[in-house]
Amino acid sequence: MTLKPNPSPRRLPPPSRSSAMAADGSVLRRLYFSVYNWVVFIGWAQVSLSMILALLDDGHEAVYAAIERHLLFAQTAAIMEILHSILGLVRSPVSSTLPQITGRLFITWGILWSFPETHSHILVTPLIISWSITEVIRYSFFGIKESFGFTPSWLLWLRYSTFIVCYPVGMVSEVGLIYIAFPFMKASEKYCIGMPNKWNFSFDYFYFSTFLMAFSAMAADGSMVRRLYLSIYNWVAFIGWAQVLCYTILALLDKGHEAVYAAIERPLLFTQTAAILEVLGELEIERVGEVSSVFYSPTNYWKVTRYSFYGMKESFGFTPSWLLWLRYSTFIACFPVGVVSEICLAYTVLPFMKASEKYCLRMPNKWNFSFNYFYANGMASVLRRLYLSVYNWIVFIRWVQVSWSMILALLEKRYEAVYAAVEQHLLFAQTAAIMEILHSIVGLVRSPVSSTLPQITGRLFMIWGILRSFPEIHTHIFVTSLLISWCITEVTRYSFYGMKESFGFTPSWLLWLRYSTFIVCFPVGMVSEVGLVYIVVPFMKASEKYCLRMPNKWNFSIKYFYASVFFMVLYAPVYLHLFHYLIVQRKKALAKSKTT
Incomplete structure (x- = not known):
């Protein structure tokens, strides 16, 4: 019987300097x-x-x-x-x-x-x-x-x-x-x-x-006094925002959006000014985590939900689960819409500020101080440019990644491996374009919703409803022609707008590419999209994916096969509309560049 030598004991590492300092502290x-x-x-x-x-x-x-x-x-x-x-x-x-x-x-x-x-x-x-x-x-x-x-x-x-x-x-x-x-x-x-x-x-x-x-x-009995105060405050604010929301809806139905502010002015001024009290939340008299919301008022619906939630919580000690869900979910849509709307409104009002010189203080005066309200609010324009610069460069980088991954896949494994190589970058880059619909709606960019909405929804239908949902077509050659046309278009487009928003100008060659590449890329992309939808139709019919059959509690049925055929039929009129719009834009942009 042989004795095994004892393994040498493991030496503990010496204590680090930071841990020694922490121990001393x-x-x-x-x-x-x-x-x-x-x-x-x-x-x-x-x-x-x-x-x-x-x-x-x-x-x-x-x-x-x-x-x-x-x-x-x-x-x-x-x-x-x-x-x-x-x-x-x-x-x-x-x-x-x-x-x-x-x-x-x-x-x-x-x-x-x-x-x-x-x-x-x-x-x-x-x-x-x-x-x-x-x-x-x-x-x-x-x-x-x-x-x-x-x-x-x-x-x-x-x-x-x-x-x-x-x-x-x-x-x-x-x-x-x-x-x-x-x-x-x-x-x-x-x-x-x-x-x-x-x-x-x-x-x-x-x-x-x-x-x-x-x-x-x-x-x-501070707890009772606090709850009584917060109950009254939240319900009063809730009533105010409910009035704002109700008057907004009535004004929209009766006279359109032009009459909204006149209808809501008084309750809006009262309810939003009352929110100054919420700054006390930083001293823990109110909700500490909500101090930042004092300075952003995204939408009436968000406010109605928030104040009803805290009103019930302080008054009765509980809140319904559906109200809890609304309280912590509506901001996902309301907050971006509100922030973009605020920036756009500040940007829209800048010419009127400059012309009226309202709230300006000129030298000389007894305080030896000058103030220009236009420059103070000009930050909205700066924020708009900063946001659009960041957005365009981020999406540009993603499309460059799509292009680079596609080229490597084509050189190493041919077109069958293209989709697997680009999938993650493609899903991010194209899904981020949802923001462009919002930009058009709120007026952050000049592109009309009538051209932006069908283009973005068509792209999203292709990447999520076709390519992502039916792996059987990933190796088809139409995927490669589709991605080549998209990549050339989007790399050119986002670099063009990135330079324009960041530096205030664009090179003439980039301007020409921005308004010329679509002449080839747009038809190639459209044919590829229609071809992929046609190829995937049998797989849709066999799998019955995304279908809803009767009977069900909604008393409603949908067949994804027929919905896709409907989208494919729409391609012809939508294509003509978008192509005509791009031709008109090309003429304007190139004519303007020649005159300047």
Whole structure:
């Protein structure tokens, strides 16, 4: 029996510099929090001990005088906890830490320290008792946790149970002490700023304290107040946007799109201006994740869905599943339409801005400052050009990839391998052209929808409804002739518009190619498309793909075979229309280039 040598132990890699720094940071954090919590714990322990001794010796009238210095130190040190929340050193959100600490500081410095008349009141004692119990337990809990990595179960229970009694006692005592201090505030006018003064500003500490007292009472049930406020806000906004949507539909039906704005002006101004309140969402009073939506108002339908969703959520605590789906799905269509429409409207109004010079401020003036509203809004034109530049170059790159992959496949494996080599690039490049329909609809480009829509839908039908759906035709030679015609056309077209939007000009040879290659490529592409549809017809009939038979719950039937034959028949009139349109465009473009 032979003994196998023990394999040499695997050596662990040395810790990286980043992990060492992270470990050092964790140690420093724990050391800092251990020191901080124990120091403040000692401060509150001194407050508690001094209070007990004063109660035993002299009664409640002497409590504040005995604890004043320790209380001011311990409570003021808690300012650091706001900083801890802001920097993310602790998990407590700023929305809960900030009001708690500022409220305590207001009572400590703004009431007790500022108005000695309240020092001997009985409410000072329950206030200090509730604060001391809460803080001694809290700081000892976190001190042990940061120092030793654990906490006793009994201390854990105390940490998360004593507030049940202490919090209401403390809140009642705070509100009571503010109320008691009112006469002294009014008589002394301490911390008040009267008019006139160089700032032209007045401040009354009495009214400020009244507001804080009312706010403290509301904060006792802040969740209920928040839900009530948000319910009212969302339903009011919902009613406003519902009016906008209803008036839009009525105006469209009665007088056309020209009358839409006049019909919706007042409710639109009210509802969109009211959305300024949503900026407070960044302070977690509203929905934090929706602050960005304040600055974009894509469509009325999106707003109606959004406000009804949050209205039901805040009012009843639930939302129907269909409304949830609408809330988080309608933006897919509404957001792009809204953004493109906003950019186009800003672009359309630029000539009127320049002519009217409305909202312009010219030099000289007393502020020594000038402002031109036209240039401020000219960013819309810049954004349009930037967007179209990026769009055209991205799609151009994809068509170049299609062309290059096709050439390599033809050289290495002949035309049978072309579709397999180009499929992914082709699906992306041609599907991205859906955006061109939207560009035409909203007026971002001059191409009419009547020519853009049939061209793009025909292409999409070919790549998704024919090539992608029926692999049996992938090796046909018509696929190669189709892709050659498409690639020449699209590489030329997107490079032409990419240069035009990016640099403001195009070379004359590229202009000629843009308006000449279609003379050959368009007929070749059309014949290839019709040929592929004709070739695929037997496979459609045999597979019955995308067919819907009766009976069904929609009481509707469709046969993909007949739909494809219908599309094939349409090719002749659509081809003539598009070819005529391109011939007219060619004449205009080349004539214009000669004159310039």
